[in-house]
Amino acid sequence: MNASVPAPRALGLAVAAAQLMLALSWTVYVVFLPALAAQAGLPPSLVLWLLVVDQIVFMMADYASGVASDRVLALHARLGPMLAAATAVSAAAFVALPWLAPQGSPVLFIAVTLLWTATSAALRAPPLNLIGRHAMRPAQPAMVALAMLGLGLAAALAPWLALVLKGQDPRLPFVLASVGVVLAALALAAAERAAPSQPRPADAARSRPALPQAPVLLAAALLAALAFQLHASVNAAAQYRRFVPAGALPLWLPVFWAAFNLALWPAMKLAPRWGELRLVAAAAVLAATAAGVAMLAPSVAVLAAAQAVAGVAWAGVMAGGFMAALALGHVGREGRFSGAVSSSLAGATALRIALVASGGAVLLREGGALWADSLPVLLWAAAALLLGFVCHQRRSG
Numbered sequence: 001m002n003a004s005v006p007a008p009r010a011l012g013l014a015v016a017a018a019q020l021m022l023a024l025s026w027t028v029y030v031v032f033l034p035a036l037a038a039q040a041g042l043p044p045s046l047v048l049w050l051l052v053v054d055q056i057v058f059m060m061a062d063y064a065s066g067v068a069s070d071r072v073l074a075l076h077a078r079l080g081p082m083l084a085a086a087t088a089v090s091a092a093a094f095v096a097l098p099w100l101a102p103q104g105s106p107v108l109f110i111a112v113t114l115l116w117t118a119t120s121a122a123l124r125a126p127p128l129n130l131i132g133r134h135a136m137r138p139a140q141p142a143m144v145a146l147a148m149l150g151l152g153l154a155a156a157l158a159p160w161l162a163l164v165l166k167g168q169d170p171r172l173p174f175v176l177a178s179v180g181v182v183l184a185a186l187a188l189a190a191a192e193r194a195a196p197s198q199p200r201p202a203d204a205a206r207s208r209p210a211l212p213q214a215p216v217l218l219a220a221a222l223l224a225a226l227a228f229q230l231h232a233s234v235n236a237a238a239q240y241r242r243f244v245p246a247g248a249l250p251l252w253l254p255v256f257w258a259a260f261n262l263a264l265w266p267a268m269k270l271a272p273r274w275g276e277l278r279l280v281a282a283a284a285v286l287a288a289t290a291a292g293v294a295m296l297a298p299s300v301a302v303l304a305a306a307q308a309v310a311g312v313a314w315a316g317v318m319a320g321g322f323m324a325a326l327a328l329g330h331v332g333r334e335g336r337f338s339g340a341v342s343s344s345l346a347g348a349t350a351l352r353i354a355l356v357a358s359g360g361a362v363l364l365r366e367g368g369a370l371w372a373d374s375l376p377v378l379l380w381a382a383a384a385l386l387l388g389f390v391c392h393q394r395r396s397g
Helices: 007-040 044-074 080-103 106-123 126-134 137-165 171-194 214-240 246-252 254-274 276-296 300-329 334-357 360-366 369-396
Strands: none
Touching: 007 044, 007 080, 007 106, 007 126, 007 137, 007 171, 044 106, 044 126, 044 334, 080 106, 080 126, 080 171, 106 126, 106 171, 126 137, 126 171, 126 300, 126 334, 137 246, 137 254, 137 300, 214 246, 214 276, 214 300, 214 334, 214 369, 246 254, 246 300, 254 276, 254 300, 276 300, 276 369, 300 334, 334 360, 360 369
16 A cells, blocks of 8 residues: 555445446446347347346345445455455456356346346445545545545446437456456455454444434435435436537436536535535435426526536535435444435336336426426425434424
């Protein structure tokens, strides 16, 4: 480890790299999946449903890996080597996909795909557990911001990457993505080895009180995540198409993510001052307002500004949400709560893809753009109300 980089900061950078490479590998997978599935003998109608299954596996594996990381760290064992080993299996499965597809075996292709999906969960929730384990509380917001930055950069690059990769041979992108993920996992293991462990009372996990608010918090996370999925992945393109041609969408869609990335650091600074849950509630209100403005935008400039504000708000939701997971899980259950938040995000993604695969998204917009565009407003508002209720209960208690 470079001595010029403090160990906790190196851990944050390693977590960011892991999130970035994992998200980029998902983009590579989505770009090439239709062609690979056709080679493997899967009908085109099943491609989106395979993505739904992938997200359901993510949902289950994220929570399971978070719980497992808590148990490993409770035994005072190093988590990084185990994450690196799981990532090596995941990378091997991923890089095999473009070579297996031409064999024409749909069962084998799906089995290897699900193996990759399940094992890649090692780089989703558990790295955030390492932040809770090795970083002092004042340093955690900056490190979580770095982790979210990795996701934001990958999302901003996704439209451009899809254009670049379209029509290319999939084997080299799959190899490069796999190498990147493995290197990030090795960097994570090295950073964990160099980072000091923070004191954790042996009986802390047993002495923590029950959290009756947890189901309400997870419901709010699912509502907010579903609002984000509908706003960013279903409605945004249609809203921009009112003003710009389809070919210009890769230039306009990243506005949301550019604002998201820029807002992460300020959002993390606000979290300790406002309180994590209050930040998420306020950000959900801001997101609902921005989605409402985007719905009624009279020009592309107003729409882009509304999308930027929505990106800022989503940064607040994500930053506050994962910081709340670490705070609620402290000490000894950080992985469980981080995994639950990640599972909520995957569940919302599965619902959105299922809506598209079933034709529901088209029917929704054909039923009236105003109704389709208003759903994120209602969902973000509902999430804010639930979080407001939890904040009130905690103050009263």
